[in-house]
Amino acid sequence: MNVDDALSEFGGGRFRRQLLAVCLHLNVLFGNNLHLMSVIAPDVEIPTGIHGANHTTLSTHFTLSESQSSLIAGVYAAGLAVGAVASGQLADIYGRKPILITNFALMTIALLISAFASSWQVFAGERFFTGIFQGGAMVTNFLLVYELTESAYAGIVAIFCVVFQALGMFLVAFFGFILPTWKLVIIAVSTSGSIYPFLLYFLVPESCRWVYAIGNAERAEEVISTIAKRNKKDNYDVRLARDIGRDEITGVKTLSSILGLPKLRNRLVLGFCLWFFSTAVYFGAYISAPGLDVGVYWRLSLLSLLHIPVYFTVMFQMYNEIFGRKGTLRFYLCFATLALGVAVGTSKANLPIEVTTLIEIMGKAGGIGAYSLLYLYTAEMFPNQVRGVALGLTIMAGSSGAIAAHYINKLVSTASFLPNAVLGVMGLIACVLTCLVPATLDRSFPSMITFSTSYRRVGSDGDEHSINDGD
CATH class of the missing domain: 1.20.1250.20 (MFS general substrate transporter like domains)
Structure with missing residues (x-):
């Protein structure tokens, strides 16, 4: 039995609902943060929300110029880039789950601290660190939910990740409309995600695909057995294939x-x-x-x-x-x-x-x-x-x-x-x-690096047939 077959047999039910409930909702918070500057420091106008003249934005609080607002947005995007690259590599070495929990917890803390910035320069620095941790969390969250889903549904789950980012975009606009100050908007966004590191720790396991690919089949079996127990499957004695292809390379x-x-x-x-x-x-x-x-x-x-x-x-x-x-x-x-x-x-x-x-x-x-x-x-x-x-x-x-x-x-x-x-x-x-x-589409990529790294088409007979990239 390979990992995808095991996930197809044991990975549905209660476990999938818990996985999606946690990991997809994280994307709401990512969407909040991605579009936060559009709400608290808009370029085109000074919004009033429902509080009229009492409404305070970051731009009015620090008397930001357009170039200063652009700099803050650019610094945040640079942080996203740094965090995505660094945490992506760390996730390939140490696993998806610990890197995700660490990044998300630090992102929440950094975002909350930014609400109390004493100057726009301090705020820009805090946005850089928020971007670093968010970039890492976005990469590892997607990897975890994608790799814990069987291939038949992985594409749908991937699209739902960005669907929930759009919901976060809507939610941060709602926060900006009903809350009187930019500080309260940031506090609302940051505190709404404070429980998720604990939910990730207790409800979401490590990626069994990654564990298996680095050569630890026993641990991958333990992860899938834990999933089967959570779904109350009667037979959760999982045995994954130990033999690998002649050109497949295991390890980190x-x-x-x-x-x-x-x-x-x-x-x-x-x-x-x-x-x-x-x-x-x-x-x-x-x-x-x-x-x-x-x-x-x-x-x-x-x-x-x-x-x-x-x-x-x-x-x-x-x-x-x-x-x-x-x-x-x-x-x-x-x-x-x-x-x-x-x-x-x-x-x-x-x-x-x-x-x-x-x-x-x-x-x-x-x-x-x-x-x-x-x-x-x-x-x-x-x-x-x-x-x-x-x-x-x-x-x-x-x-x-x-x-x-x-x-x-x-x-x-x-x-x-x-x-x-x-x-x-x-x-x-x-x-x-x-x-x-x-x-x-309908082509399975090797779970491990191979010397050829060719795709395999899943035929009507269920067998995989090697093909070239351009086919």
């Missing part, structure tokens, strides 16, 4: 293992570029939303709700044989590029506000759909032993794309069409790059 691996194998190295470069360009389009299309002129809180809420139908459409498409993961990613990148191109072409036309808003929403929908697949696609392109460092490095590229999007949108002061033009070119480059990535 690092970034050097990726760089030493040409196919994995090429996938890492492709993933890096896709995350950079796709995330730039996603955040760039979000930032340039003047057509939704309904105030910071309502705009953020409406944009968060736009994510939901797009994500469910992605879930349908990525399991369709016509699209698959590769075709779905290409579809949404092309959709966003087309919408951005239309926006550029009509920038000097005197179109009704309803038309321009529709074009903006189309661009945002394309960026949202592409972004939602990045976690899953990266996870499916790399074996368990190096999935953490690969995901961390690509998220670092995504953070760089988010920073770039912020400055790209400032080009509007030069020419109104420039931001959409630059983002459209980036989306087009990402579309072309999707031709080079492997298709992963």
